[in-house]
Amino acid sequence: MKVINCIIVEDEQYAINILSDFISKVPFINLEQTFTNPIDALLYLKSNSIDLIFLDINMPELSGIDLIKLLPKNIEIVITSGYSEFAVAGFENNVLDYLLKPYSFDRFLQAAQKALDKLLLLDTHKPTPVNDHSDSFYLKTDHGKIVRINFNDIIYIEGLKNYCSVFTEHERHISLVSMKTLADNLPQQDFARTHKSYIIALKRIKSIDGNMVMFDKIKEKIPIGVTYRESFFAQLNNKMFK
Template sequence: MLSCFVIDDEQGAIDLLINYIKKTPFLNLVGSTTNPLEALQILRTQSIDLIFLDINMPQISGIELMPILKDKCQVVLTTAYSEYAVYGFEHNALDYLLKPISFERFLKAAQKALNNTLVSNSDWQQSEKEDDFLFVKTENKGKMIKVNFDDLIYIEGLKNYVSLYTKEERIITLLNIKDLEGRLPAKQFIRVHKSYIVSIKNIKALDSNQILLKDMKAYVPLGDTYRTNFFDVLNKNMMGSKR
């Protein structure tokens, strides 16, 4: 099931796409808006798989929105003007729907989004079984870095970004910390705060609600919400007085 959002300054165009989404079994409508600036606020707080985005809108156009959205989700552009197609694909749009949009053409774009997701998930599941690393995109366009799980000491969430810390470097990538948490082996990593994940083997000491990690001078906070699970994981290796 793909969560999707519709952004178009014409309510009639939104209503048509909502009708198509409801007819498509693997799509789930999260919301819609005629205000692209309002959409930006919503997309900062919600995880969306697929956006149907109009190009010609007041305040900010769909083309201007594309660099802001970057790799947060898949984007299908919608417009009445075919000359904008090249701009859409230059900004990595998944597909381009020319108005008036038929259901057959809509379904083809939606299926493409689903196939991309299934391939991505399959690739991850395969790597999770066989590999002990992941590749992450960096701030430099087109550049990816291989990160070995054994080298990771901790991860810090920064709004739409995460920082991955190893002994040697800090890597910034456009990922949601919750999504990244699901990609890490549970036996090696543990969430200790809404903004932090740490490597279990690199925990050096615990001082009240502060975690000291090997090769790191700064402490990582232990959040109250994660405290019980943290001690449950570590309890089998604890000695001395009970917490």
């Protein structure tokens, strides 16, 4: 059985108690931690992997919407709020569901089932390496077709909301898979993250001009984001004659 590991970020203890009780009644959800301070939750997530966050919106120091923008994109979010006016902002940030307080156990269970369905779907689209020393992997595309992709054929990967596009010289493969999942399955010495939305194949780089990467065989240029610039050039320096 699929088990969803979750945390609660909520500044009111009574709301945490209610939600914790609901979670305890659902066999496929495991509550890892609760937080009354969103900053503490961010620090926890730096060294711990979870699938789902039950998140309040109206909190001191950092609002739930601001916290969402700082979270890894592969974490599902269910907002729990007493204010309906935040619903639009929540769904604009791709939250999975919005529980308006006070919510019943039945309504909570609907959100929990939605999370389970989403995560099971993502699991079916994860790339499967042939073996640890393979030169390729299998990827389930958005049309349900399974394709084998050679690492050497990849030029770059683009992440777009809930799916990724893998670009080779002649093809584009679209899959409902996260950037993190793809990054974890790529040979670390051959690929680099240059931007929150891009992973590139180092061996396909033709040139770098300022903050743009050019490739052989294709005309597309990929940006180098400020967040990834230092780590990207550090990785590139290992392959550079000076």
